[in-house]
Amino acid sequence: MSVVKERRERERAQRHQLIITAARELAETEGWEAVTTRRLAERVEYSQPVLYSHFSGKDAIVRAVAIDGFGELAAHLRRARLADSEPRQALHAVCRAYLDFAIERPALYQAMFVMPTDVKIADAETPQLRAAIDEIVSCFRPDNARRELFAEVIWSALHGIAVLADSGRIPPHRQEERLDFLVTQLADTPS
Amino acid sequence: MSVVKERRERERAQRHQLIITAARELAETEGWEAVTTRRLAERVEYSQPVLYSHFSGKDAIVRAVAIDGFGELAAHLRRARLADSEPRQALHAVCRAYLDFAIERPALYQAMFVMPTDVKIADAETPQLRAAIDEIVSCFRPDNARRELFAEVIWSALHGIAVLADSGRIPPHRQEERLDFLVTQLADTPS
DNA sequence: CAGGATGTCTAGCGTTGCTAGAGTGCCGTC
DNA sequence: GACGGCACTCTAGCAACGCTAGACATCCTG
Numbered sequence: 428m429s430v431v432k433e434r435r436e437r438e439r440a441q442r443h444q445l446i447i448t449a450a451r452e453l454a455e456t457e458g459w460e461a462v463t464t465r466r467l468a469e470r471v472e473y474s475q476p477v478l479y480s481h482f483s484g485k486d487a488i489v490r491a492v493a494i495d496g497f498g499e500l501a502a503h504l505r506r507a508r509l510a511d512s513e514p515r516q517a518l519h520a521v522c523r524a525y526l527d528f529a530i531e532r533p534a535l536y537q538a539m540f541v542m543p544t545d546v547k548i549a550d551a552e553t554p555q556l557r558a559a560i561d562e563i564v565s566c567f568r569p570d571n572a573r574r575e576l577f578a579e580v581i582w583s584a585l586h587g588i589a590v591l592a593d594s595g596r597i598p599p600h601r602q603e604e605r606l607d608f609l610v611t612q613l614a615d616t617p618s
Numbered sequence: 619m620s621v622v623k624e625r626r627e628r629e630r631a632q633r634h635q636l637i638i639t640a641a642r643e644l645a646e647t648e649g650w651e652a653v654t655t656r657r658l659a660e661r662v663e664y665s666q667p668v669l670y671s672h673f674s675g676k677d678a679i680v681r682a683v684a685i686d687g688f689g690e691l692a693a694h695l696r697r698a699r700l701a702d703s704e705p706r707q708a709l710h711a712v713c714r715a716y717l718d719f720a721i722e723r724p725a726l727y728q729a730m731f732v733m734p735t736d737v738k739i740a741d742a743e744t745p746q747l748r749a750a751i752d753e754i755v756s757c758f759r760p761d762n763a764r765r766e767l768f769a770e771v772i773w774s775a776l777h778g779i780a781v782l783a784d785s786g787r788i789p790p791h792r793q794e795e796r797l798d799f800l801v802t803q804l805a806d807t808p809s
Numbered sequence: 810c811a812g813g814a815t816g817t818c819t820a821g822c823g824t825t826g827c828t829a830g831a832g833t834g835c836c837g838t839c
Numbered sequence: 840g841a842c843g844g845c846a847c848t849c850t851a852g853c854a855a856c857g858c859t860a861g862a863c864a865t866c867c868t869g
Contacts, residue, residue, distance in 0.1 A: 435815090460734075464857060474818050476859075485857065541732055541781075543651075556787075573799075579788045580796050583778030584771065590732075591777060596747075597770045605771050608764075612803050655826060665849050667828075676826065 443481050445471050451492045454534040459489075459542065486544065493539040496532070497555035500539070503528050504562035518566035519610045522585055525563075526602060529589035541590060577613065584609055634672050636662050642683045645725040650680075650733065677735065684730040687723070688746035691730070694719050695753035709757035710801045713776055716754075717793060720780035732781060768804065775800050 698715035758765035
């Protein structure tokens with residue numbers, strides 16, 4: 428492979444990422460309804476069709492943003508978990524980190540978890556998402572046979588709290604109180 | 619007011635509801651992305667502009683469907699709660715009823731809780747939604763000072779379980795197990 | 810230096826939510 | 840009972856959307 432081709436591919440990869448970050452920034456500042464292919468193309472200073480040489484369509488761009496987000500979420504949760512060694516506090520820290528992540532990047536969080544994408548099971552298909560959830564699982568002892576189930580329920584609760592607060596359906600204050608209650612009740616498990 | 623005018627208004631109210639139910643049926647059979655103003659107009663056998671004489675726009679139609687859903691959800695939960703007199707079992711029954719509702723009418727549930735509407739705080743503005751949530755609150759003893767908070771967290775968890783299962787992010791089987799765990803852990807509260 | 814492949818752009822298609830203005834028919838008044 | 844006016848509905852069209860075809864330019868290869 429020639430040197431030129433390598434450079435081309437490198438530039439292409441850069442532009443690929445540029446599109447993703449541009450879409451994300453546009454969504455974070457003006458909301459996803461403002462992310463149109465025209466505005467996005469203008470933002471990356473190319474014409475519309477180049478978007479389609481990188482992604483199969485707009486949905487694929489949103490999905491790419493979401494996958495980026497999964498990786499960041501996993502890192503964010505891992506950092507929180509390792510900061511506290513006590514398992515009980517670790518769960519608390521991870522849960523708080525999850526809610527912080529959702530609240531500080533609402534648009535990114537939407538792309539990851541509420542917008543209609545076909546990112547399915549939190550498993551092999553998207554290892555970053557699997558890794559993020561595993562951070563919750565890891566807060567329980569390895570010999571806990573039901574820790575997978577516990578993590579699913581805690582994740583669900585966190586997700587519910589995040590989206591219902593974001594849409595104003597539950598009052599945004601008292602999030603800390605809700606978090607305390609959730610962890611207190613779900614942390615000490617019978618088994 | 620003349621008799622004719624009354625009849626007109628009655629017919630108009632009927633058509634109003636016809637639009638709402640048509641939108642809902644279309645969404646439930648083909649998904650919300652298939653609900654366009656043209657298809658909806660064709661379905662109610664009128665031209666597009668009549669929709670705008672009833673609703674300010676498509677969003678308002680979705681919101682009307684959602685509000686209808688809130689009322690149904692409230693009735694559904696109330697029925698479940700009153701079937702069991704034991705408070706502990708009542709909470710279990712209400713939670714199961716909530717998940718059933720979400721799973722059996724996914725499109726309606728989406729309009730109510732995931733699509734971007736400006737239905738805000740679960741309070742005065744939309745009494746039907748408030749009534750639905752109060753069914754969860756009512757599962758706790760009136761002298762429980764924190765029952766409002768408990769209900770919010772349980773609602774959040776139920777919502778999370780519902781949407782993550784619907785989008786295939788957590789395996790759809792074992793919903794019963796998750797429900798059991800949730801109720802067992804959150805039902806007996808310290809206070 | 811020509812030929813071909815690669816890559817980008819202009820232009821446009823079909824569909825979307827929504828609206829203006831024409832047309833129609835029904836009502837209440839004299 | 841004819842008529843003027845009003846309420847109502849429809850046809851037609853706008854701007855913006857996601858997406859694509861085909862022309863044009865640019866660069867590497869033989």
